[in-house]
Amino acid sequence: MDELKTLSQVKGYEVTSDRQLYSAQHDEILAGATTDIYFIRTMEILEHMNLAHTEVVAEIFARKPGMLAGVQEVFNILADKNVEIWSLKEGETFEPKETIIRIKGSYDEFGKFETVILGCLASSSAWATAARECKEACNGKQLLCFGARHVHPAVAPVMERAALVGGADNASCILGAKLFGKEPSGTVPHAAFLIAGDTVAVAKAYDESMPVSDPRIILIDTFKDEAEEAVRVAEFLGDKLYGIRLDTPSERGGVTPALVEEVKARLCKAGFPHVKIIVSGGLYPEKIRQLAQAGVDSFGVGSYISGAHPIDMTMDIKEVNGKPIAKRGRIPGIIDNPKLIKVK
Template identity: 30%
Template sequence: MKYNIQIDKRVLDNYFCSDYFDKSQKIAKAINSKAIVTMQWFQRKDNSTVAGLEYIFEILRLSGLSNKLQIEAIEDGEVVNNLEPVLKITGKYKDFVHFEGLFDGILARATTVSTNIRTIKKAANGKAILNMNDRGDYFLNQQLDGYASYVGGVDTLVTPASTEVVAKLVAKPTGTLPHSLIALFDGDLIAALHEYKKQFPNNNLVALVDFNNDVITDSLKVANEFGKELFAVRIDTSVSIVDKSLQTLKEKDKELHGVNPTQVKMLRKALDENGFNHVKIIVSSGFDDKKIKYFEDEKTPVDIYGVGEFILSNKINFTGDLVMVNGIERSKVGRKNSSNNKLKKIIL
């Protein structure tokens, strides 16, 4: 199988099923309902990049319902608009009603991540994105989030869990060193990097250079020490402060606070003038699509954008609706059986 999707088997025991869906299934079984129904799943935003369907297919495989249901779906990674169905399932109500809310949640989480990933990828104009979302939410979400990030177009991930589902398709987790490791070496960035290089000689050497709030000075120190062995420097200046290199400049609206285009341009110029053209610049701290677009509009010489919090913003919710009963349209007022020419028959 292309994806290594691991499902908690308690799903099959309705452990993650809302009480009223669980009871609905029990009622349908108690009356021995043979009704054949169609349910469809949709969301309400335009330009949403759908993800999570492969998880749903795996749950249906594990449930033993493969031969009992007719399934139509689009492919993960397809873009859909408001009210367009992404999944339709036809079969006996009692066989799959308990999955309605569960599938809503899978699609909502994964589609939110993949849509945001595609949004920032577009804003970055083809530059690399480092997905730093591991710190943004509960750790057991990392497998699904990593898969959704891959679907959205970003496969540079930072934890083994986030690469688990797509391990055959992406590189091993990557990252830099944290501020805490520099602090462990009493603020001696050079000493910390020497130990990092000693312990992980095959990894790219990336220096986090804002610990002393003196990005240009520390970047040149590191570059002079390691030369061609230095792959990149990363700037993560807090939005609450101004880097020492900029403190003699005047600002109008805090545009010099935090990581900013002027800071990055000055750093690139300093590196190049000292013969370190090969050193890449990574930026992080509060980057979303708007901030990335601003940096790109300013022609800021960034090589890699590190993004975290934004990846879980702009929540996209899904709704599952029963729309057909025994071949007759039957749904709540305001909903109807809808079509989508991207839907294809799925064989599990």
């Protein structure tokens, strides 16, 4: 797809009626089809004034603190543009109003991509920040991201990769995990148990059909009391059982510290102290801290990470032709940040 540079090109850009998904394709994003129309209008006005090639320095800052993610996509978007870029490292924390990225070059090289760049940073940084909050609450225990089901599939891998940047140990989304160089992690959903009709029957089939290298982790809250099912599965699989997963729905009170303590105690009394306890379902940092103290070994977090509110990002022009400038309310000129590293 040709890069959109004029209003007439936008007018002639057609979306086919047989499009199966509404998400943007990579070539559409790189062509500028997901930018705000006013940036195309701006370019036409500046071209009319012979100012489109003006050299500027633009800086990006966030409105609140967080952890930076999405920068590699920004670099990729601008890879073939004649610009210089300074940036914080991905995974580095930032404070409000701190310059996180600086771009220098002719305005027509990157100006229309402001919408795209800010969107990449705003969403990914929010997801990474939420994952970091959860990881800190885990107190050294394992964190898995299970958030793909809560967002559009086009952005699910972006979200889960950002969660890994934020400190998650792994992710369930296949593409999200692989983009970060990991193999996806996950057990078995309630569907398998409901279809089979018995937890131990699924545990048996799991053990018989899954690779030996896969840890045997069995969901035990589908049919019966969680503590009872945990012991039943442990007695069947014995030393082969790595862990049990609790995902008790909110309709039954959810997973509580008391439930975790009971399940753990009954497993120990039955002779299975080695069995790990994994929990999922509506988790957030404070609840993670409580459950970690109760004895949970691993946490699967979805909606707290996927539902993180985007961190408001702003791009300001701070120099024009080498002269400091800024809109009212902002300080003219570039803002020094020794953490910035030249990347292009």
